[in-house]
Amino acid sequence: SRTQRSFSYRTWLCTQSRQYQGVLERVLFSTLTTLPCxxxxxxxxxxxxxxxxxxxxxxxxxxxxxxxxxxxxxxxxxxxxxxxxxxxxxxxxxxxxxxxxxxxxxxxxxxxxxxxxxxxxxxxxxxxxxxxxxxxxxxxxxxxxxxxxxxxxxxxxxxxxxxxxxxxxxxxxxxxxxxxxxxxxxxxxxxxxxxxxxxxxxxxxxxxxxxxxxxxxxxxxxxxxxxxxxxxxxxxxxxxxxxxxxxxxxxxxxxxxxxxxxxxxxxxxxxxxxxxxxxxxxxxxxxxxxxLIYGIRDQSIRPVLIYYLCCRLKYSVIQPRLKAAIEVEC
Missing domain, CATH: 1.20.1070.10 (Rhodopsin 7-helix transmembrane proteins)
Structure with missing residues (x-):
């Protein structure tokens, strides 16, 4: 009957909605954890x-x-x-x-x-x-x-x-x-x-x-x-x-x-x-x-780490501080 078909359709729609929310939730959580990782x-x-x-x-x-x-x-x-x-x-x-x-x-x-x-x-x-x-x-x-x-x-x-x-x-x-x-x-x-x-x-x-x-x-x-x-x-x-x-x-x-x-x-x-x-x-x-702890706190590691994080780009802002630390590298 039309009522039974309507009920079946609503049941199917509800099931598909729950499945979609499950996939959407997995994608969201995966993105929120994978990007920082x-x-x-x-x-x-x-x-x-x-x-x-x-x-x-x-x-x-x-x-x-x-x-x-x-x-x-x-x-x-x-x-x-x-x-x-x-x-x-x-x-x-x-x-x-x-x-x-x-x-x-x-x-x-x-x-x-x-x-x-x-x-x-x-x-x-x-x-x-x-x-x-x-x-x-x-x-x-x-x-x-x-x-x-x-x-x-x-x-x-x-x-x-x-x-x-x-x-x-x-x-x-x-x-x-x-x-x-x-x-x-x-x-x-x-x-x-x-x-x-x-x-x-x-x-x-x-x-x-x-x-x-x-x-x-x-x-x-x-x-x-x-x-x-x-x-x-x-x-x-x-x-x-x-x-x-x-x-x-x-x-x-x-x-x-x-x-x-x-x-x-x-x-x-x-x-x-x-x-x-x-x-x-x-x-x-x-x-x-x-x-983070040692890269920021250690005076010997920090300039070299910044140098590599900046892909070896010699910006004028950081160059004076990096010059002594990366002299061997240059």
């Missing part, structure tokens, strides 16, 4: 190139450690955005591919806080033992420290892979995932969850203690007459920034249990929206801080 990936890439452009940066331990931190943050940001775009496009991966991407993301997640600890210890030695700094913080020792940092992350990944063996792959019809790829989807079970919580707590408690002790040591050393007050003050500010970065990294690790709890009580569409907000504020934003 691409911008900061470019800035991080220029920052990484800057740290390899001059001999000063390649032969100074703190700049080598900064390069390692930026590299880990850049890889983490790129992987996070890749997984987000895959999920937004409703593309499902196979379990091996998803496992590789999530494990690589976990590796860089561990590298960042451990690198912050080593950088804090380097600042502590520079302020408290200035005469022995050159003999303790050498290029060789810095390389060994970076190898140990990546070894800690690799051991964590190896342990996760071994715990993943309890995942019920045999009960699956195929290796194709039914949902989008995420760390929650690759959770192995109760033993894996217990290990993840224990490792995260141990990592961030030890990192917090190390950075806090370094900060206290620098404050105590700053009160002595033999210590350079300006250098000690800069070191204190740097260590405080390291604590902030560590706190932001910790917030990204405790996000997964919170999302798991929210998934049980919220509808799927509300949960996805909250997950996107968490992704931008907790995962994406902290990965952009390192390049």
């Amino acid at each position: 691409c911008l900061f990936l470019c800035i991080n890439g220029i920052m990484l190139f800057t740290l390899r452009s001059k001999a000063l940066f390649c032969e100074t331990s703190r700049y080598i450690l900064l390069y390692n931190l930026l590299f880990a943050d850049t890889v983490q940001m790129a992987l996070s955005q890749l997984l987000y775009i895959i999920a937004a496009c409703r593309i499902t991966l196979t379990y091996p591919v998803c496992g590789f991407l999530t494990m690589l993301a976990n590796l860089t997640t561990v590298v960042s806080p451990v690198t912050l600890v080593v950088m804090s210890l380097e600042r502590y030695v520079a302020v408290c033992y200035p005469l022995r700094h050159a003999s303790i913080i050498t290029i060789t020792n810095t390389g060994v420290a970076i190898i140990v940092i990546w070894a800690i992350g690799s051991l964590n990944i190896l342990t996760r892979v071994l715990l993943l063996l309890e995942f019920p792959f045999g009960a699956l019809d195929s290796l194709q995932m039914k949902d989008f790829c995420s760390e929650i989807a690759m959770s192995g079970g109760s033993m894996s969850d217990d290990y993840d919580k224990a490792f995260t707590c141990a990592l961030f408690i030890s990192a917090s203690v190390a950075i806090t002790c370094s900060y206290i040591g620098v404050i105590v050393a700053a009160r002595s007459a033999s210590t350079d007050k300006a250098s000690a003050r800069k070191a204190c500010n740097t260590l405080l920034l390291h604590l902030v970065q560590l706190g932001l990294s910790l917030s990204s690790t405790i996000c997964n249990p919170l999302l798991t709890a929210l998934a049980r009580v919220l509808t799927r569409i509300v949960f996805v929206r909250i997950q996107i907000v968490f992704y931008v504020c907790i995962f994406l934003f902290p990965r952009c801080l390192s390049s």
Whole structure:
């Protein structure tokens, strides 16, 4: 009848409207997250190139450690955005591919806080033992420290892979995932969850203690007459920034249990929206801080970074300030 046809048409129109709003919303959120991510990936890439452009940066331990931190943050940001775009496009991966991407993301997640600890210890030695700094913080020792940092992350990944063996792959019809790829989807079970919580707590408690002790040591050393007050003050500010970065990294690790709890009580569409907000504020934003903090604060990096950000254009406004810093480049 005409009434039934009218009802069917309204139902079809409502369904199409909901589908259109879903696509429009995905496009909007994808654009709002992809554009800033691409911008900061470019800035991080220029920052990484800057740290390899001059001999000063390649032969100074703190700049080598900064390069390692930026590299880990850049890889983490790129992987996070890749997984987000895959999920937004409703593309499902196979379990091996998803496992590789999530494990690589976990590796860089561990590298960042451990690198912050080593950088804090380097600042502590520079302020408290200035005469022995050159003999303790050498290029060789810095390389060994970076190898140990990546070894800690690799051991964590190896342990996760071994715990993943309890995942019920045999009960699956195929290796194709039914949902989008995420760390929650690759959770192995109760033993894996217990290990993840224990490792995260141990990592961030030890990192917090190390950075806090370094900060206290620098404050105590700053009160002595033999210590350079300006250098000690800069070191204190740097260590405080390291604590902030560590706190932001910790917030990204405790996000997964919170999302798991929210998934049980919220509808799927509300949960996805909250997950996107968490992704931008907790995962994406902290990965952009390192390049901004050190690119703006460091007097040696800032002029060279501006030079490359301006595509080597010698504007009269910035040329006097850049001339001394980029003389080698020119």
